[in-house]
Amino acid sequence: MIKIVPYKGWQNNLSLGNGTVELIVTLDVGPRILSYTKNGGFNPLKNNDDQMGGTAEAAWKIRGGHRLWAAPENRATTYFPDNAPVSWKQLGGLGLGARVTPPPEKSNGLQKEIDIVLDAQGAGVTLTHRITRIAATPVTLAPWALTVMTPGGVCIMSQPSFGEHPRDLLPNRTLVLWPYSDLGDPRWHFGKHHYLLRQDATRGPNKLGLALTAGWAGYAVGGVLFIKRFPWENGAPYPDGGCNFETFTNARMLEIESLGPLVTLQPGQTAGHVETWELHDGPDVAAPDFEQALAARLGQLEGMKM
Helix, strand or coil: CEEEEEECCEEEEEEEECCCEEEEEECCCCCCEEEEEECCCCCCECECHHHCCCCCCCCCCCCEEEEEEEECCCCCCCCCCCCCCCEEEEECCCCCEEEEECCCECCCCEEEEEEEEECCCCCCEEEEEEEEECCCCCEEEEEEEEEEECCCCEEEEECCCCCCCCCCCCCCCCEEECCCCCCCCCCEEECCCEEEEECCCCCCCEEEEECCCCCEEEEEECCEEEEEECCCCCCCCCHHHHCCEEEEECCCCEEEEEECCCEEECCCCEEEEEEEEEEEECCCCCCCCHHHHHHHHHHHCCCCCC
């Protein structure tokens, strides 16, 4: 079912629900998916309270939640101020899907849109992100889907099957570092089967990019486990040195970000990128046995064996 509801100072927001989960999407600005809850439970998405309810600001606002950008990041073009009203239309006849379309980014020559479709039952959501070239010249970009998670949790990055020497002689994973990436930061845990990054309110920015061939990453917080799945295309030219996934954290939040391949769009052409979301019960991130409990929980979920 789709309804228009107030949310944290905005009067026009989409509520999409199927009886198990509800998503709330801004229409007065953005768009941002600011809430994803199961049976009225904990929302793992970050909301920047000081930016809730605002409109028509001159500068870009993170606000929180989920958004669509174009990679690679560029100071002049990335931070387009998406602070105007968003149009929407229902998808399908069951009231379980909507397309949200912000005004065109005329200075960038881009038109973005996101289709949001809930599964008929359960907690699953499919997000189809599109970026269309509306200028008269070509542009090379990659769709970039960023989800800002509430503080206090742990990001989980899947890894390929662990190998052995001397059987496995060739490399099978890629790590990309930024000038402020610090692998000695105690927030990291680099294990055989997964990498973890813990959000910490006392520490500053850190970032890592990866080629996640297993195609999923997650975030555990507040007793829930948020999972996003996304493609990996062998041989495709991914941005930022070959990343289809990036994670960034600072003292206020943690982002889990998936990216599509780089494509050169001619005028009128569109690049698409699909994510699917899941929401499960999760382990206590503050428990001493968190890593063991996380491994056991992931082992119970199909396609995510540790």
